[in-house]
Amino acid sequence: MRVAIAGIVQEALVFSPIKATAADFAVLRGPEILGHLGVDGTLRDLGMEPVPILCATHLSPSGVVDERAYLGWRDEIVAGLRAAGPLDGVCLVLHGAMTVENVWNGETDLVREIRAALGIDVPIVARLDPHANITEEFANKVDTWAAFRTAPHRDAQETLERALHLLARRARLGHRTHPSFVRLPLLLPGERATTPVEPMKSLLALAREIEAQPGILNAEVMIGFGWSDTPHSGSCVAVVAEDDEHLPAARREAKRLAQAMWDRRHDFTYDQEVAPSIDEAIDRALAAPERSVFLSDAGDNVTAGAPGDSTLFLSRLLARRVPDAVVAGLPDPEVVRRCLAGGIGATVSVELAGKLAMPPAGPLPVTGTVEHLYEPPGGSRDAAIATLRVEGVHVLVTSRRATFASAEDIRKGGIDPLEHKIVVVKLGYLLPRLRDAAPREILVTTPGYSDLDFTRLPYRYVNRPIIPLDRDFVWYPRITSVAGYADAP
Numbered sequence: 001m002r003v004a005i006a007g008i009v010q011e012a013l014v015f016s017p018i019k020a021t022a023a024d025f026a027v028l029r030g031p032e033i034l035g036h037l038g039v040d041g042t043l044r045d046l047g048m049e050p051v052p053i054l055c056a057t058h059l060s061p062s063g064v065v066d067e068r069a070y071l072g073w074r075d076e077i078v079a080g081l082r083a084a085g086p087l088d089g090v091c092l093v094l095h096g097a098m099t100v101e102n103v104w105n106g107e108t109d110l111v112r113e114i115r116a117a118l119g120i121d122v123p124i125v126a127r128l129d130p131h132a133n134i135t136e137e138f139a140n141k142v143d144t145w146a147a148f149r150t151a152p153h154r155d156a157q158e159t160l161e162r163a164l165h166l167l168a169r170r171a172r173l174g175h176r177t178h179p180s181f182v183r184l185p186l187l188l189p190g191e192r193a194t195t196p197v198e199p200m201k202s203l204l205a206l207a208r209e210i211e212a213q214p215g216i217l218n219a220e221v222m223i224g225f226g227w228s229d230t231p232h233s234g235s236c237v238a239v240v241a242e243d244d245e246h247l248p249a250a251r252r253e254a255k256r257l258a259q260a261m262w263d264r265r266h267d268f269t270y271d272q273e274v275a276p277s278i279d280e281a282i283d284r285a286l287a288a289p290e291r292s293v294f295l296s297d298a299g300d301n302v303t304a305g306a307p308g309d310s311t312l313f314l315s316r317l318l319a320r321r322v323p324d325a326v327v328a329g330l331p332d333p334e335v336v337r338r339c340l341a342g343g344i345g346a347t348v349s350v351e352l353a354g355k356l357a358m359p360p361a362g363p364l365p366v367t368g369t370v371e372h373l374y375e376p377p378g379g380s381r382d383a384a385i386a387t388l389r390v391e392g393v394h395v396l397v398t399s400r401r402a403t404f405a406s407a408e409d410i411r412k413g414g415i416d417p418l419e420h421k422i423v424v425v426k427l428g429y430l431l432p433r434l435r436d437a438a439p440r441e442i443l444v445t446t447p448g449y450s451d452l453d454f455t456r457l458p459y460r461y462v463n464r465p466i467i468p469l470d471r472d473f474v475w476y477p478r479i480t481s482v483a484g485y486a487d488a489p
Ligand SMILES: [Zn+2]
Pocket: 129, 130, 131, 153
């Protein structure tokens, strides 16, 4: 069977002031897509002849996507599908939380255009991240989707393979399928819905049990992307029947899965140590027996799409005259330029960072000494780093927004993080390599665009009532995707 492969992968923190432009994506076309995806073996096993078209993948999450960039890729994908000749299926590689300026839900717009081009008969299966916000229209226009079953994510490859297997099964059926879809009034930060612990562990086990039933193609549990202020933001579940005969079972099981998730709504919690304020986190770190404590400035999490330039943490470290700390990092291209011009040992007085951060985290006036300079080699995607010593704090100032995902990344700034008592990072949960290295990690629920406390964020468009913005309301599961079928009770 001939299977087209295409996609756009992006996660939009809609509160973030940083728009995702074309330069923020890696775009692959044609055969290079296959090299990147690494599923040649599965394609061969399933007898699939791949027709790779275009895959645009964000280099790191940010705010909404530039409309012109998105439309360009969308139209290229649709034109490629039209030009591909007869197709037996389409596999879409998506994240599922892409908000495009003036378009709104990017994935829905994309499948709408693809269906319009290919008609209703060609099977379409998507690979998604479970931190996706699904619309009814999306659920009606694809045949099904496969979402990662690990968070933090470790099964991207397996999930794409699962999507291809679902596509093969759907093609053998020879008729359209539709997810029976239930949206829950539940906004979750990913940090409170990791899969090694409850309740996600049991919910995924229940999904597996449901999809083992005869006549059920698959069952998915979607955590949702809570930092997206749209009417379709939130958790959802989906169960797909193979045919009309099994549709009542799929609808019943979708409701059962949704009810199970709802029943556990108060059990979603952090699987790690949390501090409710910067001062509390600093107190605990200073009193800690561990040589080094990593503090995540979770409200300014660059891996969620926040600017990463909030100075709230640094200002508290300085105000409290903490003798030994590292801040990794703060983006400020102008300050990096001044440090590079001054050279190592120079003293600079600057208004540091805070230009994009959510108020009141504005630029912080500091005077510091340039301790270390890192200029990336040509061709590297690294940011330049100027390490500025401000009293007891070593601040890694970067030439653009950067993710410090490992101790090695921080060492590029001339600092061994494990030699310092407090290490502030602009993350949520520590990324796996940093987590492995950190003697202790504390998630700090700071304010900012990726605030883990959703009640402090300025939501305007989410459906209400919804947890945690509202409490004490009655809800029962309802199927809301109805294409092709009468809406049975
Ligand atoms: Zn995710």
